Amino acid sequence: MTNNNLNKLLVFCVLFCAQKTSIVHGAQALETKVALLLHAEPENPKCFAEGMSDLTCFWEEDEERAGSADQYSFIYTYQNENSSECSVTALPAAGGKRLYFCRLSQTQLFVPLDIRVFRDELLIHNRSLFIELVFLLDPPANLTLTSTGTQGQLKASWLPPSLKYMGDSMMYEVSYTMAGSHIGKVEEVQASSELILRGLQSGTKYKVRIRVKLDGISYSGYWSTWTDPVLMETMPGDLDPLIVSLSLIISLVLTLLSLLVLMSHRRFLLKKIWPIIPTPESKFQGLFKVYVFASLEYETRYEEWLGHSTGGLWLRPAYFYSEEFPAPLEVLSEVSLGPALPSSALPPKASEALGEEDEDEKLKRVDSALMEGWRETPQEHWPMDQLRAIHQHPAPWTQSSLLESHDAYVTLNAQNHSGEEPLDDILEETLPLQVLFASGRTSSESRSDLGSFQQSSGLGRLSSQSSFEYPNHTWPPKGPGYTYMAVADSGVSMDYSPMSSSKIDDIGKGVIYTNEYKNEIPAHRRPIGTPIHFAF
Amino acid sequence: MTSISGPVVVLLTVLQWAGRGLPSPVRPICDPRVLDRFIMEARDTETALRGCKAGCGVTGTYVVPLTNVDFVVWETKDTEEQALEVQSGMSLFGQALGAVRESVSRVAVQILIDNNKSNIHSLGQVLRSLHIQDLPLPPAPAVGDLVTRKVSSLSELLHVHTNFLRGKVRLLLTNAPACQQNST
Numbered sequence: 145m146t147n148n149n150l151n152k153l154l155v156f157c158v159l160f161c162a163q164k165t166s167i168v169h170g171a172q173a174l175e176t177k178v179a180l181l182l183h184a185e186p187e188n189p190k191c192f193a194e195g196m197s198d199l200t201c202f203w204e205e206d207e208e209r210a211g212s213a214d215q216y217s218f219i220y221t222y223q224n225e226n227s228s229e230c231s232v233t234a235l236p237a238a239g240g241k242r243l244y245f246c247r248l249s250q251t252q253l254f255v256p257l258d259i260r261v262f263r264d265e266l267l268i269h270n271r272s273l274f275i276e277l278v279f280l281l282d283p284p285a286n287l288t289l290t291s292t293g294t295q296g297q298l299k300a301s302w303l304p305p306s307l308k309y310m311g312d313s314m315m316y317e318v319s320y321t322m323a324g325s326h327i328g329k330v331e332e333v334q335a336s337s338e339l340i341l342r343g344l345q346s347g348t349k350y351k352v353r354i355r356v357k358l359d360g361i362s363y364s365g366y367w368s369t370w371t372d373p374v375l376m377e378t379m380p381g382d383l384d385p386l387i388v389s390l391s392l393i394i395s396l397v398l399t400l401l402s403l404l405v406l407m408s409h410r411r412f413l414l415k416k417i418w419p420i421i422p423t424p425e426s427k428f429q430g431l432f433k434v435y436v437f438a439s440l441e442y443e444t445r446y447e448e449w450l451g452h453s454t455g456g457l458w459l460r461p462a463y464f465y466s467e468e469f470p471a472p473l474e475v476l477s478e479v480s481l482g483p484a485l486p487s488s489a490l491p492p493k494a495s496e497a498l499g500e501e502d503e504d505e506k507l508k509r510v511d512s513a514l515m516e517g518w519r520e521t522p523q524e525h526w527p528m529d530q531l532r533a534i535h536q537h538p539a540p541w542t543q544s545s546l547l548e549s550h551d552a553y554v555t556l557n558a559q560n561h562s563g564e565e566p567l568d569d570i571l572e573e574t575l576p577l578q579v580l581f582a583s584g585r586t587s588s589e590s591r592s593d594l595g596s597f598q599q600s601s602g603l604g605r606l607s608s609q610s611s612f613e614y615p616n617h618t619w620p621p622k623g624p625g626y627t628y629m630a631v632a633d634s635g636v637s638m639d640y641s642p643m644s645s646s647k648i649d650d651i652g653k654g655v656i657y658t659n660e661y662k663n664e665i666p667a668h669r670r671p672i673g674t675p676i677h678f679a680f
Numbered sequence: 681m682t683s684i685s686g687p688v689v690v691l692l693t694v695l696q697w698a699g700r701g702l703p704s705p706v707r708p709i710c711d712p713r714v715l716d717r718f719i720m721e722a723r724d725t726e727t728a729l730r731g732c733k734a735g736c737g738v739t740g741t742y743v744v745p746l747t748n749v750d751f752v753v754w755e756t757k758d759t760e761e762q763a764l765e766v767q768s769g770m771s772l773f774g775q776a777l778g779a780v781r782e783s784v785s786r787v788a789v790q791i792l793i794d795n796n797k798s799n800i801h802s803l804g805q806v807l808r809s810l811h812i813q814d815l816p817l818p819p820a821p822a823v824g825d826l827v828t829r830k831v832s833s834l835s836e837l838l839h840v841h842t843n844f845l846r847g848k849v850r851l852l853l854t855n856a857p858a859c860q861q862n863s864t
Contacts, residue, residue: 196751222748224829254847255748276846308751309854312712361716362846 176369177280178202178243184366188269189218189246189261192280192366196308199248199275201230203261203268210234210242217262218246223255251275279358279365281305284316287354289376295346298376301338302354311335315359317367323349323375334359346381709806710859712850718799719845725792726838736789738834742776745769745828747843749851759857763812765827766852767804772828773841774800780834796841803849810856 181190191201218230230246237243253276261269284302292299300318312335320341321328333339351373358365781793831837
């Protein structure tokens with residue numbers, strides 16, 4: 145007995161609570177709908193149907209003018225029927241207003257309905273409507289989002305309002321936005337309970353909501369309220385092939401551009417990465433140049449010159465090579481000093497030491513050549529004879545390429561020296577080297593830079609002595625009168641002095657115009673193994 | 681020749697009889713959009729002729745069916761009763777529109793009326809497709825019948841016509857057993 149009572153009480157409580165919940169829920173829904181209609185419907189009273197056989201009408205009045213519900217009478221009349229009255233209820237509303245409701249539980253559709261509202265016998269509202277045209281449904285329930293298996297798609301499904309006969313008249317509006325964004329899209333669908341949203345971004349969270357309305361052909365009404373939004377993330381996207389291809393193209397273009405820039409600035413970059421070992425070449429113009437001897441043009445001229453001469457046995461050592469237009473180097477022996485030593489002709493070029501490493505060898509070659517020349521003692525006057533012979537034919541000789549090529553003549557002087565002695569023992573003071581520079585050019589162009597060419601080093605074998613050491617007039621007879629220049633090259637400076645063979649015989653006659661040119665470098669700075677340099 | 685033509689004639693005759701007598705099987709028309717189209721056209725006609733001055737020259741009264749539907753009451757009726765209501769109402773509308781057609785003089789109005797009349801005829805075909813037999817027309821309802829009423833203007837006639845289509849006809853079609861069997 146007690147258990148039964150307790151059970152009944154329990155059941156009653158549960159039902160009551162459930163009902164209360166539903167009532168509360170219903171009240172909230174009503175409140176929402178009222179607010180919606182107050183905004184959407186201009187006419188009074190505002191009426192809406194929620195189901196197949198109901199109609200709810202209400203109107204709003206200010207608190208000041210509002211009366212009790214008894215003061216109002218709600219009269220409704222269907223077409224061709226008698227009038228009926230609905231009981232009015234009042235509810236407080238926000239903003240100092242009052243709402244008066246009337247609810248019909250049995251309705252007729254597809255027939256005009258006249259509504260009149262009286263307040264104390266005074267007609268305040270009058271309206272004629274079709275009930276099937278004022279539907280305000282509850283929003284769809286059970287809105288769910290699922291993945292379709294395809295990228296950028298979501299499937300929204302819902303439960304349509306359970307209204308008989310109206311399933312195919314319902315129209316839905318689905319609103320979807322990216323989570324966090326305010327800009328959304330809307331899609332409409334009719335008489336369906338699901339919709340596939342396409343064109344969505346991959347790997348993005350979307351917020352979807354839906355509302356319902358009757359399509360307006362047979363039934364019509366107002367848009368329902370939106371459902372609570374449902375969130376769902378779309379499938380993570382694969383790399384868009386277009387984006388991948390564009391990225392590849394852009395990276396390729398950037399690579400090509402960087403390569404172009406590198407190539408155009410490769411010298412600069414190489415200098416930075418592999419700096420060039422500085423050499424003093426730039427400081428001493430032409431000092432370290434190597435003249436290539438194998439110049440056809442020069443050889444031609446040399447042959448020419450040889451042809452003009454009376455066939456002297458000019459030694460043409462192949463040791464010296466001139467890079468540029470080479471000048472023949474003729475070594476003449478000095479007569480006045482000591483035993484006359486033949487000078488070995490070095491018609492070819494003045495040798496230029498190619499750097500410090502080759503200079504030693506070249507000087508050795510020069511030494512050997514000179515030695516050969518020295519040994520030809522009986523031919524000590526032979527070069528002079530040559531010159532004399534040449535001078536006798538000044539025209540061809542002057543026109544010869546020899547002069548044009550600015551041949552240089554080097555004289556070797558030996559003091560107290562026997563040809564047998566190796567050069568190694570020869571001190572520089574005992575082997576002055578004089579360079580005679582014969583130029584076909586005007587004296588103004590020529591440079592008379594006298595200086596002494598002395599080498600002081602273990603490597604240096606040659607030494608020259610300035611012609612200053614020899615008075616001009618004591619210069620050994622060179623031949624018939626012709627002007628020549630004595631050049632003394634110290635390797636860092638060149639001394640030129642115009643000479644005239646005519647002065648030997650006729651000293652004092654004639655004037656030799658000279659232009660002094662000094663190019664002196666302090667002795668301690670003389671490079672080791674100073675080569676001979678001729679600039680033309 | 682005669683030997684061949686004889687059986688052929690017999691065969692053709694038999695086929696002709698068959699064509700007359702046997703009803704051709706018609707697929708049920710369950711698409712609600714068919715009726716929706718009729719409804720919209722009726723509404724357009726009603727809208728177009730609403731501003732007609734002097735009722736477009738139409739005078740007289742016409743008997744029209746009632747259009748009100750109480751779902752609770754409607755559901756208590758069976759299909760046959762519903763079909764009867766629909767078909768009787770459609771016939772009333774047909775008669776009324778025929779009478780209107782004769783009294784209007786404007787060609788534009790005549791075209792619209794003709795369109796509605798053909799729609800009514802098509803609806804009959806639709807009902808027939810749903811195996812709703814053509815019931816014998818009830819005797820002309822008298823004035824004051826519960827199921828009919830009188831209208832005196834063309835616009836009201838068309839308005840009632842639209843409401844009838846939206847209501848009873850549609851309810852009948854959407855709940856026809858033939859369509860219900862297909863959907864379930």
